Each structure stands twice: as C-alpha cells, then as structure tokens.
Amino acid sequence: MAEIAEGGGGQSKGKKRAKKNSTRVDMTPMVDLAFLLLTFFVLTSTFSKPKVMSLVYPAKPEDNPDVELPKINNAITFLLSEDKIYYYSGQYYPKNAPGPEGPTKLEETNFGPNGVRKLLADRNAYVLKGKEGLDKKLKSKSIQDSTYLRMLIDFKKHKEALKVLIKTDDKATCKNFIDLIDELKIAEIGVIAPVDLLESELQLMKEKLK
C-alpha cells in the first residue's frame, strides 16, 4: 500500500540522471491503523481492578428464643430508609416498656459531612484518639506495622469503643447501606452489626417520615 513519494523538483530534460527517489514513506495508513488500535484498547481496557469492602455479618442466632442477647453498652443504632437516616443511642425502649428516660426517640441526621460523620467522630473519639497516637508512633518508627495493626484492633475492641447496629426498612437502597458502612469505616468503628428491624421501630420511623 505504501507508495514511495517522488521527490519534488524539476526533472531537467536531456541529461539523464539517476532518478532521485526520496526515502520518505507515506505513513498515513500506518498511522491510521495505529490510532485505530489505540482507540480500541483505550476504550476496552479496564484499568483499575474493582475494589472490595469487607463486612462481617453476625452469625445467625440459633433458633433458641430463651437465650437473651447480651446487653450492649455504648452502642448506636442506625435506621435506614430511602435516603433518610435516623439513629438512637443505647438500648431500645418500646413505648409500652419505657426505660429510665422514657421510650426511645429517633433523631434524624444526614449523609453529609456534618451529619453522620461528625456524629460518629464525636461518639467514637476514644478509638480515633487512640489511632492518632498510634499513627504518630508509627511515623516516628517507634512501633512496627504489625504492632500498629494489633493495637488498633485492641482499641476497636475496647469497652469504650462505639458499637454500631444497622437496621434497614424495605425502602433503603444498597447505596444508602454502603454509604453508611463507608462512614463507619472512616470513623474506625470495629463492631458493625446489620440486624433486623423491629416492628415497633418501623412504626417510629413511619411517624418520623410524616
């Protein structure tokens, strides 16, 4: 396909000269092809391997209603609905069995930086402070990576670390759920438990939604 372009220039009549062929090759077809391939590969290649976020679900309780769930202290429960998020702290007290501060009331928050993130940062200050200290130690090389990870896990398992329960109603989307988990990971929450929503909690949420 490639043709040799003839060098420009007048050919004088009469005198026989050796034909001066230019050494230039017409590269246009090759360039066409190269760019075609380039476009193809750019469009079809996926660069980044997808990322994963791991989440450990609590084991299914045995079918034994007599076993009472252990009392949770220092916990926060998030209730998710479609793009809405509510929470309450500590134990749940239904209306017919109010706790020391009356029945549980839901508080509304949002997915913005001043909503859930701030709330979690405040509540989980113990772990975040501990992590900050560890980060400093790691930077100054006074502890090793493995020690750092071990100590961080110890912090997350500590009694004062915040535990989070997540309950979703049937309108919450996966995006809401993952967003919340994401916020929890940012706030270094160690114990995350997605659990089933109670009927009375659903009622509370419906009242809030109105």
Next chain:
Amino acid sequence: MPKIKMPKSSPSIDMTPMVDLAFLLVTFFMLAASFRSSEPVEVDVPSSISDKIIPENVVLITIDKGGRVFFNMSDPEARREVVQQMIGKYKIRMSSEQVEKFTLMSSFGCTMQELPGYIDMAAEQRKRASTKGIPLDSTNNQLKDWIFFGNSAAMNTGKTAFEEAKLKGDNPDPNDFKPKFILKVDHKSVYVHAQNVINVFRDLNLNNLNFITSMETAPL
C-alpha cells in the same frame, strides 16, 4: 523589484514522532489491558473509600436493580466441579460440551432447569434473555446449593493452589487461597434484595462477605 520566491516545501509533514507515540501508546494499552468480561447485566456499584483490591479466588453474586441474582466463580476448575454437583443434585441432562462451555462463561442468572438452554445461547442473546435470576426462596433455594457447592469446590482449588505455591518455596498465607464471597449490588437496588442473598450466606454460616465498590477518595 525582484519577485519573492517562496520556498517550495512539500505539504507532507514528518509523521515519525507521532507514529512513535501512537505505537508506544498502543503497546502500553495492549499490555496493560485486562478485558472486561461480558456480563449479562450491567450493574453500577456504589462507591466507598475502601482500597482493598478484589481477591483471586472468589464466588461472586451479582444483584441487579430489579433484584435478580446472578452467580459467578473465578476459577474454571471449580466451576466444572460445581456444575457437575448441581447436575447430580437437580438431575439435569447436560452434555460434556455444555459443561465445558459453562466453565468459560461469565455470570449467569437462571434456574438449573433453564441452564442447558442458556449455555447454548450466544453471548449477545444471553444479554437479552429474560431470565428471572437464580431462585432463592425457601421452597426452591438453588442459590444456596450453588454457594454451598461453590464454597467447597473453590476451597479445593484454593488448596491445590496453596500447595503449589508452597512447593515453589514462597511463604504463602493460606487465607489468601480460601474462597472469598463477593456481592456486587447495584446502588439503586433495594437493600432487602441484598439482604435475602446475605441471609442465604448466613444460613450456610458464611458470615464474611465483601461488597464490590468503586473507589472514592477518603476525606482527610
């Protein structure tokens, strides 16, 4: 006044540097490309700050916007083992070619009864096929069987891979070779759909799950 003579230059430009660059890029993309396998369903995953890359030996469950469930496994050997066990359990007739074809397929979302027909379709047809996803209700929980057999098969192939790595003299971590369970959910899908699948995993006592997410920068 003498005429100004314009130098006669040929209109062709020297394209060599451009060609060099183009080929350089072609080579780069060719070598760096990992092709997107054609999936029967498009799923937009939610984003998170997680930077863990997807592990090697996986059982992948895709849940689309409408809540249809698709199953996939990364290891062809494990796929063969699984489909043979499923054929045995559900008493489906499948030729050895179909089994072979299945090992090279991507995700699928159909009942065991529909599977032979689904395998015979071309990739384009599969995309249009209106399958209802793998059934997971309590009366016909095929997903549970897929996951159960998938887990044991992937465990076996993981074990062989681990032994091989050991023979090579590396110091492999056995946890890297254990099958991981990945959920790929559409961000618009209702969480209840995901919850149904998660409950199947929990019934099988597989509580450590992973969600595929796209990367998002972490706040400082």
